[in-house]
Amino acid sequence: MCVGLSAKVLSIDNGTALIDATGAKRAVSAELLDDLEPGDYVMVHAGIAIAKITPPGDAGDAENE
Amino acid sequence: MSDTVTLAHGAGGTQTAELIDRVFKAHFSNPDLTGDDAAVLPEIRGKLAFTTDGFIVSPFEFPGGNIGKLSICGTVNDLACMGAKPEYLTCAFVIEEGFPMEKLEEIARSMAKTARTAGCRIVAGDTKVAGRGQVDKIFITTTGIGRIPENIRTSGTLARPGDAVIVTGDVGRHGCTILLARNEFGIEAEGVTSDCAPLAHAVETMFGVTSDIHVIRDATRGGAGTVMYEVASQSNVGIRLNADDIPVDDGVRGVCGMLGLEPLYLACEGRLVVIAPKEHAENIVTALRKLPECAHAAIIGEVTADHPGKVVMTTSIGTQTMLPRPGGELLPRIC
Amino acid sequence: MNNAREIVTSYRGRPLRIMEVCGTHTHEIFKLGIRNLLPENVKLVSGPGCPVCVTGAGFIDEALLLALEHQAVICTFGDLVRVPGSEKSLAQARALGADIRIVYSPLDALALAEKEPDKQIVFLSVGFETTVPGSCLAVRKAAEKNLENFSILGANKTMPQAYHALKNSADAFLFPGHVSVISGTEIYENLCRQGVSGVVCGFTADEILTALAEIISAFSENRTPFFKNCYPRVVRPEGNPAARKLTQEVMDSCDAEWRGLGVIPGSGLCLRPEYALWDARKKFDLPAIPGRSNPACRCGTVLRGDCTPADCPLFGKLCTPEHPVGACMVSGEGACSAFYQYGGEF
CATH class of the missing domain: 3.30.1330.10 (PurM-like, N-terminal domain)
Structure with a gap:
């Protein structure tokens, strides 16, 4: 019901995080998460980072969830 | 002027x-x-x-x-x-x-x-x-x-059970590149460029290995997945692919993950699907990999007598599942 | 995983019906061929967790009215584009000149509104707990910026009441991983106390097999009812409080009609009165549109898990992914589409 993708945070600027999922990069909203830092892994859904996560075994692996 | x-x-x-x-x-x-x-x-x-x-x-x-x-x-x-x-x-x-x-x-x-x-x-x-x-x-x-040249005949009708299925490179790059170039989804992937390339030399190289090649198809609109279904139907054979063997660029995988798309259905403009007897497959791939436009050539499956007209995928966990049939406009899946 | 797989494949206990609530689970379970691993006495049934599938034809009719009569630009997730309304789909309306744009995020629709101030931009807000915060964020930003050319047409739903409506449909549930990211796990603890069993499940092969093994072990060992979070690397017990707070500030709960399940009180989310300016229904004064579906279509029964897609007289004949009659066939995550695409005999 909700395609999600785990991705690595590259940088954060003013509530927007640049994320990287195996080379695909996009700016997403980081406004729903506190204390996000570059290097953290997040679950992204519809352009919003919805959770800070433990990276999957193969870091940054596209899961097509 | x-x-x-x-x-x-x-x-x-x-x-x-x-x-x-x-x-x-x-x-x-x-x-x-x-x-x-x-x-x-x-x-x-x-x-x-x-x-x-x-x-x-x-x-x-x-x-x-x-x-x-x-x-x-x-x-x-x-x-x-x-x-x-x-x-x-x-x-x-x-x-x-x-x-x-x-x-x-x-x-x-x-x-x-x-x-x-x-x-x-x-x-x-x-x-x-x-x-x-x-x-x-x-x-x-x-x-x-x-x-x-004489002695050469390829056609979508000639796939035979026991043949190997080869792709001449990673799939979905052109479709993914165009999707990104339209900039509708705000996604960037530096490494992703179109695979667009003339493949006459690649074909000549393959025929240098053997003249016994049954099917060659370029996987343009509809991608490699569509070609699989076309050949399975035209030759009235089954095709079994190994999910883990299908070469996909990491960036393409990332973009597809974000948008819920399947790389096998994204267009290629420099990739061939080749079907040839198993005994020649390794040599064909070895020869292809020497060409820069075919560096990621791989054997990705085989032709079967079972389930004619269908394409079955052996998944990463060893189970069997159908490759979904190609259908219409590719739409991102989000919610 | 091998252990989990062994537990799943070797189960010989009483027959079990396990409902995967989430459409993405339906899709991944087919894609990974997991159904083929299950012993005969374990049946997976697909639930109502595909927002497109549970949205009535009337919603598409409303969107078409906005596009064709009010010349609004419709921004939508790709999922909705081919869904049939009473007479046509958004794709068919696009061919007639309607301006339909596919977006990845509600925030992209908002950005378009800022870029094209002369056009009215309407975002089709479907989706569950996971997707709602994005819509709320877009509306709140529009309000902060006093953006008058942006609004949303809502059909958002929440899961808790649906679990109650479905509790007799299955022995245990695979709870949706990404809804749980937002809602947390307390709701499942409560359901467990009321006798409803289930586990929160992730989306990789390992995660799905582990979740199924947990359910099967619990039944084998007579540990029912039970709940376990089998997706702890992503789902925290407390969920995402900031997302829930935002949702509560921007939206109110309301009754919602679910295709197949009927009206479930309190299962919908609508914009609060203070955000009425960004509510497309109010802004464009839309009439109530009941929407008509093909009467032979059994999407509703499929969504309750009471029949399989193959039991529907239209399935695979009049209704295919190329020419969908019901929403369960059109959505890539719909049970009918998944059965059709992956379910062939081989």
Whole structure:
């Protein structure tokens, strides 16, 4: 019901995080998460980072969830 | 010459002549391209492959190519799929009034270079200019003739149980590149460029290994997945693919993950699906990998007598599942 | 995983019906061929967790009215584009000149509104707990910026009441991983106390097999009712409080109609009155549109898990992914589409 993708945070600027999922990069909203830092892994859904996560075994692996 | 293409360039007068001389003849120049109404070709012996294809792509330039390169690759690769050595091409342009002359030159230059790489000549052409809004910038149609060497016969009907299924590189790059170039989804992937390439040399290389190749198809619109279903149906055989063996660029995988798309259904413009007897498969792949445009060639599955007309995937956990049938417009899946 | 797989494949206990609530689970379970691993006495049934599937035809009709009568630009997730309304789909309306744009995020629709101030931009806000915060964020930003050319057409739903409506449809549930990211796991603890069993499940092969093994072990060992979070690397017990707070500030709960399940009180989310300016229904004064579906279509029964897609008289004949009649066929995540695409005999 909700395609999600785990991705690595590259940088954060003013509530927007640049994320990287195996080379695909996009700016997403980081406004729903506190204390996000570059290097953290997040679950992204519809352009919003919805959770800070433990990276999957193969870091940054596209899961097509 | 003016900076942009105008309606006068398509009116058949001096400006048309100027456009043809300065842009097309300047780049396409070869002994068979004359000022006459049609090219007169020397005698060609043997069976001929003959094909035509129209090209529209938005944007007309993209990482890894432009519509000019694409228009040559498309027709050259269609010929090559029949085992033919591409010999002669023609091209027809429909250009929107106001199109930058500099871009047209760039397109012509790419076409000439790609044709040279593929070992063929552009011997005739046509240019029409349409009013603003009547076409989307530039459309190109190319037609080509190639000679098929003796003892070579490929067709979508010739896949046999026991054959191996090969792709000549990672799948889905062109479709993914265009999706990103349209910039509708705000996604960037630096490493992702179009796979657009002429594959006549790759085909020649494969036939250097063996003449016993059953099917060659270029996986353009609809991607490699669509080709699998077409061949399974035409040859009335089953195809079984190994999910883990299908080469996919990491960036393409990331983009597909974000948008819920399947790389096997994204277009390629420089990838062939090849079906040949298993005993030749390893040698074919080894030979292909020496070519830069086929560096990621791989055996991805086999042809089976079971489940004719269907494509089955062996998943990463060893289970079997159907590859979904291709269907219509690719739409991102989000919610 | 091998252990989990062994537990799943070797189960010989009483027959079990496990409902995967989430459409993405349906899709991944087919794609990974997991159904083929299950012993005969374990049946997976697909639930109502595909927002497109549970949205009525009337919603598409409303969007078409906005596009064709009010010349609004419709921004939508790709999922909705081919869904049939009473007479046509958004794709068919696009061919007639409607301006339909596919977006990845509600925030992209908002950005378009800022870029094209002369056009009215309407975002089709479907989706569950996971997707709602994005819509709320877009509306709140529009309000902060006083953006008058942006609004949303809502059909948002929440899961808790649906679990109650479905509790007799299965022995245990695979709870949706990404809804749980937002909602947290307390709701499942409560359901467990009321006798409803289930586990929160991730989306990789390992995660799905582990979740199924957990359910099967619990039944084998008579540990029912039970709940376990089998997706702890992503789902925290407390969920995402900031997302829930935002949702509560921007939206109110309301009754919602679910295709197949009927009206479930309190299972919908609608914009609060203070955000009425960004509510497309109010802004464009839309009439109530009941929407008509093909009467032979059994999407509703499929969504309750009461029949399989193959039991529907239209399935695979009149209704295919190329020519969908019901929403369960059109959505890539719909049970009918998944059965059709992956379920062939081989």
